Amino acid sequence: MPLNWKMGGLLLGAVFFAAVLLVKPIGVSTQFVILDGIVWNAVDPGVVTSSPDSKSGYTSSNAYLNKSGGKYAKSVANPLNYSFVFVIAMMIGAAVSAVLRGGVPGSERDMPAIWRANFGNSLIKRYAAAFLAGFIVLYGARLAGGCTSGHMMSGMMQTAASGYIFAAGAFLAGIPIALYLFRKEA
Amino acid sequence: MQQLLLALLIGGLFGFVLDRIGATNPGYIIKMLNLTDLHLMKTILAGIGVASVLLFGGLLSGLVDVGHMSVKTAYLGVFIGGLLLGAGFAIAGYCPGTGLTAAATGRWDGLVFVLGGLLGAAAYMGSYAWVKSTGVLEEIAGGKTTLGTVEGSGYPALMEGVSGEAVGLAVGLVLILIAFALPRSLTGGRAIEPAE
Numbered sequence: 001m002p003l004n005w006k007m008g009g010l011l012l013g014a015v016f017f018a019a020v021l022l023v024k025p026i027g028v029s030t031q032f033v034i035l036d037g038i039v040w041n042a043v044d045p046g047v048v049t050s051s052p053d054s055k056s057g058y059t060s061s062n063a064y065l066n067k068s069g070g071k072y073a074k075s076v077a078n079p080l081n082y083s084f085v086f087v088i089a090m091m092i093g094a095a096v097s098a099v100l101r102g103g104v105p106g107s108e109r110d111m112p113a114i115w116r117a118n119f120g121n122s123l124i125k126r127y128a129a130a131f132l133a134g135f136i137v138l139y140g141a142r143l144a145g146g147c148t149s150g151h152m153m154s155g156m157m158q159t160a161a162s163g164y165i166f167a168a169g170a171f172l173a174g175i176p177i178a179l180y181l182f183r184k185e186a
Numbered sequence: 187m188q189q190l191l192l193a194l195l196i197g198g199l200f201g202f203v204l205d206r207i208g209a210t211n212p213g214y215i216i217k218m219l220n221l222t223d224l225h226l227m228k229t230i231l232a233g234i235g236v237a238s239v240l241l242f243g244g245l246l247s248g249l250v251d252v253g254h255m256s257v258k259t260a261y262l263g264v265f266i267g268g269l270l271l272g273a274g275f276a277i278a279g280y281c282p283g284t285g286l287t288a289a290a291t292g293r294w295d296g297l298v299f300v301l302g303g304l305l306g307a308a309a310y311m312g313s314y315a316w317v318k319s320t321g322v323l324e325e326i327a328g329g330k331t332t333l334g335t336v337e338g339s340g341y342p343a344l345m346e347g348v349s350g351e352a353v354g355l356a357v358g359l360v361l362i363l364i365a366f367a368l369p370r371s372l373t374g375g376r377a378i379e380p381a382e
Binding site: 002003005006008009010011012013014015016017018019020021022023024025026028029032033035036037040062063064065067080081082083085086087088089090091092093094095096097098101103104108109110111112113114115126127129130131132133134135136137138139140141142143144145146147148149150151152153154155156157158159160161162163165166167168169170171172173174175177178179181182183185186 | 189190192193194195196197198199200201202203204205206207208210211212213214216217219220221222225226228229230231232233234235236237238239240241244249250254255256257258259260261263264265266267268269270271272273274275276277278279280281282283284285286287288289290291292293294295296298299300301302303304305306307308309310311312314315317318322327328330331332333334336344350353354357358361362365
């Protein structure tokens with residue numbers, strides 16, 4: 001049972017405000033790139049190298065990691081940075097909350113009830129859809145330069161034009177697709 | 187070191203709240219997007235509104251350092267990326283943050299979503315040079331723009347000369363009002379919990 005929306009909205013708003021008050025606006029999706037970079041650099045050292053000529057002090061053979069003066073390359077080289085630790089802490093916070101409320105019921109752990117009602121119990125089907133969706137979501141988030149946290153919440157909170165443009169795109173696609181896919185109620 | 191402690195504190199709180207508002211449950215996300223239960227939509231709108239009012243109130247009172255604002259650039263890819271994210275959001279019921287937190291609460295489909303996400307992010311890293319060559323990353327609407335002019339932020343405004351702080355407060359209040367006005371369901375579907 002989720003918190004009533006008034007209390008939930010107040011808490012959510014307070015956290016987004018605390019982030020910008022104390023450090024900077026919340027964002028999540030960049031850290032998928034940083035983790036990819038860390039893994040890639042571990043397998044193939046030399047993807048990220050230190051460079052005194054670069055603005056961040058680091059450079060990468062990958063054009064994306066190297067953009068904006070190598071700021072992503074720097075985070076790959078130094079994973080103990082604010083944004084990466086933030087995302088790990090976010091996962092710990094959610095896990096603690098879930099444990100305190102008694103955990104996610106076993107029947108929900110593989111797929112939500114509304115998925116079962118519309119597509120049946122097949123694990124392969126659900127996992128294939130989740131994997132594909134993850135691919136599309138993160139490709140889209142990186143193309144957009146942010147996700148639900150960075151663009152929609154943090155962006156709209158700051159009245160950023162980019163935040164509204166992103167939210168328009170997300171709901172313009174999300175609502176019709178959800179209406180089409182999920183016609184049966186759980 | 188202080189930065190890392192703040193990351194642990196704010197990140198931890200964020201994850202805790204995401205779980206408590208039901209955002210780690212893909213069922214609630216899907217029911218929001220297929221309009222059968224707008225409870226989470228009300229929470230999100232209220233959350234953005236509250237954050238906006240606090241931020242712009244804080245800027246006006248001098249509590250918040252305007253240098254902490256970080257406005258992202260507007261370009262066509264923001265919209266296209268939004269469409270892609272929205273599509274996957276509807277299929278799986280996860281976005282990047284809620285996928286990670288859902289996986290952390292023990293949802294296996296959340297973990298699978300995250301693995302797909304890591305591959306999607308890698309695909310973007312691989313195709314970045316091509317994406318850039320198409321021109322969809324060229325800025326539009328003035329780039330890093332806000333609605334009004336926020337004093338000292340250095341960001342251009344869509345409504346140059348209009349107080350960005352006043353606009354921010356007003357937009358925040360409007361979002362909170364929309365959260366109140368929005369019905370629990372647009373389809374007459376069964377709600378997650380009885381409306382208060």
